[in-house]
Amino acid sequence: MPAKAKSTPKKAVKSGASLRLYRSLRRIRRVEEEIARLYPSDKIKSPVHLSIGQEGIAVGVCDALEARDAVSGTYRGHATYLAKGGSLAAMMAELYGKDTGCARGKGGSMHLIDMEAKVLGTSAVVGTTVPVAVGYALAQKRLKTGAVVACFLGDGATEEGCFAESLNFAALHKLPVVFVCENNGFAIHEPLSKRWATDRLCARVATYGIPAKRFADSDTAAIRKHVERALLKMRKGGGPIFIECLTWRWREHVGPGEDYDAGFRSKAMLAKWQKKDPVAKAAKAVSAKQRAAIDAEIEAEIAAAIAFAEASPFPSPEELGTDVYA
Amino acid sequence: MSTPKPPPTPKLAWPGRVEDGRRVLKYVDALSEAVALEMARDENVFLFGLDVDDHKAIQGSTRGLLDRFGPARVFTTPLSEDAMTGVAIGAAMAGMRPIHVHIRMDFLMLCMNQLVNIAAKARYMYGGQIKVPLVVRTIIGKSWGQGAQHSQGLHSMFMHVPGLKVCAPSNAHDAKGALIAAIRDDNPVVFVEHRLLYATEAFVAEAPYVVAPGRARVCRFGRDVTIVGVSNMVVEALRAADLLKEAGVAAEVIDPIWLAPLDSDTIVESVRRTRKLVIVDNGWSMCGAGAEIAARVAEACAGEGPLQIQRLGFAPTPCPPSPPLEAAFYPNPATIAAAAYKLARPDAPAWMPDAAKAELAYQLQFKGPF
Numbered sequence: 001m002p003a004k005a006k007s008t009p010k011k012a013v014k015s016g017a018s019l020r021l022y023r024s025l026r027r028i029r030r031v032e033e034e035i036a037r038l039y040p041s042d043k044i045k046s047p048v049h050l051s052i053g054q055e056g057i058a059v060g061v062c063d064a065l066e067a068r069d070a071v072s073g074t075y076r077g078h079a080t081y082l083a084k085g086g087s088l089a090a091m092m093a094e095l096y097g098k099d100t101g102c103a104r105g106k107g108g109s110m111h112l113i114d115m116e117a118k119v120l121g122t123s124a125v126v127g128t129t130v131p132v133a134v135g136y137a138l139a140q141k142r143l144k145t146g147a148v149v150a151c152f153l154g155d156g157a158t159e160e161g162c163f164a165e166s167l168n169f170a171a172l173h174k175l176p177v178v179f180v181c182e183n184n185g186f187a188i189h190e191p192l193s194k195r196w197a198t199d200r201l202c203a204r205v206a207t208y209g210i211p212a213k214r215f216a217d218s219d220t221a222a223i224r225k226h227v228e229r230a231l232l233k234m235r236k237g238g239g240p241i242f243i244e245c246l247t248w249r250w251r252e253h254v255g256p257g258e259d260y261d262a263g264f265r266s267k268a269m270l271a272k273w274q275k276k277d278p279v280a281k282a283a284k285a286v287s288a289k290q291r292a293a294i295d296a297e298i299e300a301e302i303a304a305a306i307a308f309a310e311a312s313p314f315p316s317p318e319e320l321g322t323d324v325y326a
Numbered sequence: 327m328s329t330p331k332p333p334p335t336p337k338l339a340w341p342g343r344v345e346d347g348r349r350v351l352k353y354v355d356a357l358s359e360a361v362a363l364e365m366a367r368d369e370n371v372f373l374f375g376l377d378v379d380d381h382k383a384i385q386g387s388t389r390g391l392l393d394r395f396g397p398a399r400v401f402t403t404p405l406s407e408d409a410m411t412g413v414a415i416g417a418a419m420a421g422m423r424p425i426h427v428h429i430r431m432d433f434l435m436l437c438m439n440q441l442v443n444i445a446a447k448a449r450y451m452y453g454g455q456i457k458v459p460l461v462v463r464t465i466i467g468k469s470w471g472q473g474a475q476h477s478q479g480l481h482s483m484f485m486h487v488p489g490l491k492v493c494a495p496s497n498a499h500d501a502k503g504a505l506i507a508a509i510r511d512d513n514p515v516v517f518v519e520h521r522l523l524y525a526t527e528a529f530v531a532e533a534p535y536v537v538a539p540g541r542a543r544v545c546r547f548g549r550d551v552t553i554v555g556v557s558n559m560v561v562e563a564l565r566a567a568d569l570l571k572e573a574g575v576a577a578e579v580i581d582p583i584w585l586a587p588l589d590s591d592t593i594v595e596s597v598r599r600t601r602k603l604v605i606v607d608n609g610w611s612m613c614g615a616g617a618e619i620a621a622r623v624a625e626a627c628a629g630e631g632p633l634q635i636q637r638l639g640f641a642p643t644p645c646p647p648s649p650p651l652e653a654a655f656y657p658n659p660a661t662i663a664a665a666a667y668k669l670a671r672p673d674a675p676a677w678m679p680d681a682a683k684a685e686l687a688y689q690l691q692f693k694g695p696f
């Protein structure tokens with residue numbers, strides 16, 4: 001089984017952090033590239049929403065978290081799950097619908113979970129996980145665990161009523177939540193201009209009394225630093241924060257391919273964002289030798305995870321009726 | 327605006343006969359054709375909902391509408407289903423005829439408050455002064471790992487509420503006629519489509535026509551057992567009837583088309599002859615459409631002699647994505663045929679048709695992810 005994400009030592013050696021960030025980013029990128037490569041084989045019978053291009057946000061936030069902290073993600077959740085230390089082998093098996101999957105073949109790509117790594121289950125109904133994450137944070141506060149919850153959501157999710165309701169409640173009760181909006185400018189194929197009257201999302205959120213900050217480039221290290229600092233206050237009862245991270249989904253909304261021939265967004269924008277590729281950027285911070293070693297390790301882990309998924313059995317039909325009730 | 331007189335609904339004809347002005351049309355194209363005809367006929371009709379105007383056009387079912395009618399009448403919305411349902415209701419109260427589209431029925435759970443607490447009862451609780459001519463189009467998903475939140479058939483929740491009408495057409499002919507009827511109806515209608523039916527074809531007249539609320543269709547006659555199917559389960563029940571025929575059992579297959587108002591008379595009339603009823607729902611059996619149909623038949627036929635009823639539906643679990651679990655979750659032509667056989671031939675040994683023969687083309691041709 002793959003290693004879980006380490007809790008961040010307070011004074012991480014700079015090169016240690018660089019290695020960690022590169023390793024996590026590169027790993028997520030390669031996993032999703034492999035999923036896309038495998039997809040036409042029909043072995044993965046699960047709708048996959050790839051994060052390729054957006055990984056820096058999950059990695060930056062999760063690197064600032066400790067093991068006891070939880071993350072709440074969306075159906076576009078591979079990056080969140082892996083960045084927080086969710087088991088790669090169990091995720092692969094889940095995509096294959098196998099009994100060894102992280103949800104025992106009962107969830108699929110859109111419903112990843114790893115409670116050991118504190119990855120709360122992801123949901124395919126947009127916005128539904130936001131109040132759930134807030135409730136998990138309420139419990140952390142009441143139970144005095146000192147843990148916080150990082151709640152990932154898309155730009156589209158901010159339009160759901162429960163988003164506003166959740167912000168208000170989290171602020172009112174000073175709950176330990178890092179709201180992370182991965183703003184890739186689209187909800188499926190619909191641009192922000194057809195959904196928002198203004199793009200001042202952070203200003204809207206700030207009116208609830210929640211400090212809000214926008215990251216125009218979603219630089220992994222900058223996000224990490226911001227969250228790490230904010231957590232010092234949050235763990236002392238400082239209440240929630242919000243970050244809006246502008247980003248770009250390189251691939252199509254769902255599935256392994258691209259969607260630039262559909263005409264609703266331009267390849268020029270992709271090129272612009274590829275210049276800010278979080279993986280390439282992180283690669284520059286480590287030596288070629290270190291990179292080669294990390295890359296080899298990642299390839300071996302991915303190959304093992306795929307082999308594990310392929311060799312694992314499907315659940316037996318009797319499993320259909322289990323776990324309907326606790 | 328004058329309403330053209332609708333031609334009578336062909337009650338007994340299973341769509342499939344070539345008649346004047348009919349041609350083969352896909353279910354998905356029948357839906358967009360129905361909306362286009364009504365939008366052209368009545369300028370108060372508009373269509374909105376998440377992604378109705380993008381290049382995928384709700385799996386093709388809104389194809390061409392934006393080009394023809396423009397962005398004021400065909401438009402996407404923010405991800406705000408709850409509020410958008412209220413918006414639709416308000417516009418309907420003001421005399422417009424909105425069609426609110428949801429790509430999955432699961433998302434209707436966000437609309438429940440507005441639909442149940444306002445749309446369904448506005449007419450009544452405001453003393454008959456207003457009406458809410460609203461159509462909520464929605465699609466049940468199936469297969470390719472749709473999973474627990476993209477596969478639910480929740481029509482019975484809406485059947486439960488007075489003031490709402492519910493329709494679940496199983497073929498292109500009814501999809502067109504019933505959608506036109508729904509748009510012209512002065513009440514809120516929850517219009518339930520099925521993703522796997524989108525590519526199925528039937529003969530469909532070019533002119534507008536209505537498949538009116540509250541009229542079921544006998545799709546196939548048979549004397550041994552009555553099978554009622556809901557939504558795509560009509561197609562599966564017809565396949566089951568083929569298999570049963572090979573085993574010497576003549577099944578009568580009925581499609582209610584509209585679940586509310588529900589034409590139980592047609593079903594009761596059939597069961598009076600067969601005394602045996604199998605109801606196959608595309609949803610859970612507990613408090614489902616099948617439960618309502620069974621209760622009505624039992625009430626109507628009580629004291630008339632022996633009566634056997636069997637419900638089939640989703641397994642009482644959320645829908646799993648893993649292929650072997652998903653296969654066990656749904657009724658299929660083989661399980662339907664076996665259940666009907668058991669009622670029709672109680673003394674014969676249990677019989678299960680060849681699984682390969684039970685596979686349906688409309689399922690095999692569906693490729694994911696959506």
Ligand SMILES: Cc1ncc(C[n+]2csc(CCOP(=O)(O)OP(=O)(O)O)c2C)c(N)n1
Nearest residue numbers: 076124125126154155156157186187188433
């Ligand atoms: C409540 C609800 N409405 C609609 C959908 C269909 N849907 C799936 S993903 C999506 C877009 C979400 O966009 P965003 O929140 O920006 O996330 P992204 O996919 O861009 O990561 C929509 C509309 C859904 N799953 N749930």
Ligand SMILES: [Mg+2]
Nearest residue numbers: 154155184186
């Ligand atoms: Mg988005």
